[in-house]
Amino acid sequence: MAILLDKDTTIVAQGVTGWAGTHHVASMMEYGSRVVGGVRPGKGGRSHLNLPIFDTVAQAREATKANASIVFVPPATAAAAMIEAIEAETPLVVAVTERVPVLDMIRVKDALKGSRTRLVGANSQGVLAPGVCKLGVMATGSERPGGVGxxxxxxxxxxxVVAQVTAAGLGQSTTVGVGGDAVHGMSMRDCVELFLADPDTDGLVLIGEIGGHEEQEVADYLTEVKPNKPVVALVVGSHAPRERRMGHAGALAFGAQDDATAKIKALERAGVRVAPSAHLVGRTIAEALAQAR
Structure with a gap:
């Protein structure tokens, strides 16, 4: 069992006719994901990658009964595409677009309130349930079905980390990229809640970085619920200078409260085992699961 995705997930791709949409949707279909249509305003009635194209998400959902969408729309109009999918009551939306303007994402967050939609991203590599469904742009080949979220x-x-977990003889139930932008949809805590409720997820790996407070929010939640599943974390950016963006738009530490050291201490206080180095995550979760058994 996975979170967010299953064998019945059917997908429409917004912005499918562009280069990125064409390339990555073809890869998703090759993986076995059930992509049933595309959305490109002004090109409704045509086909692309042997998929029917619709002018709007609502039209695509009505015709195909798709229950997920992936957004390949450029930053300037990505928020409008996400809001369109939300207004069409799409249960799951993944936005891979990077550096969507912050004020635009605030409008998206407002549209999510009271909606039926779960949004992953923006600036997400997507969601992957190994052997079941790929909804994103992640590389595949080293993933295997298993019990690590x-x-x-x-x-x-x-x-x-996926390669390390597989090499350790384990596997993944689902991988979720929440997104590297400062404002995005589902948080790390949201995902942790779903994984802890998933009977086929035996343990969790969290990959955090400087900037924001998501890791601290996870730590507070774990302190409250005291899960019986082992949780391992990697927090990168220990040597990153403050007030300098490190790759991701959201990887920006302004003070001691959002640097790597503060996040690591908060997670350790919550009982999370923090991997000492990026190359030891697979070994650390394997050891944690062995001890839990």
Missing amino acids: VVSRSASLTSE
Whole structure:
């Protein structure tokens, strides 16, 4: 069992006719994901990648009964695309677009209030349920079905950790990239709640970085619920200078409260085992699961 995705997930791709949409949707379909249509205003009635194209998400949902959307729309209009999917009551929306303007994302967050939609991203590599569904742009090949849930703010580190978890003889229930922008949809805590409720997830790996307070929010939640599943974390950016953005738009520490050291201390106080280095995450979660058993 995975979170967010299952064998019945059907997908429409917004912005499918552009280069990025074409490339990554073809990869998703090759993986076995059930992509059933695309959305491109002004091109309704045509086809692309042998998929029917619609002018709006509402039209695509009505015709295909899709229950998920992925957004490949450029930053200037990505928020409008997300809001369109929310207003069409799409249950799951993944936005891979990076550096959507912050004020635009605040409008998106407002549209999410009271809606039926879960939004992953923006600036997300997506969601992957190994062997079930790929809804995103992540590399595949090293993933395997298993019991480790991965929640991450970093796409490249997710690929590294997935490879390590597989090499340790484990596997992944689902990997979720919450997004590297400062304002995004589902938080790390939201994902942790879903993983802790998932009977087929035996343990969790959190991949955090400087900036924001999501890791501290997870720590507060874990302190409150005291889960019986082991949680391992990697927090990168210990040597990053303050007030300097480190790759992601949201990877920006202004003070001691949002640097790596503060996040690591908060997670350790909550009982999380923090991997001492990026190359030891797989070994650390394997040891934690062995001790839990």
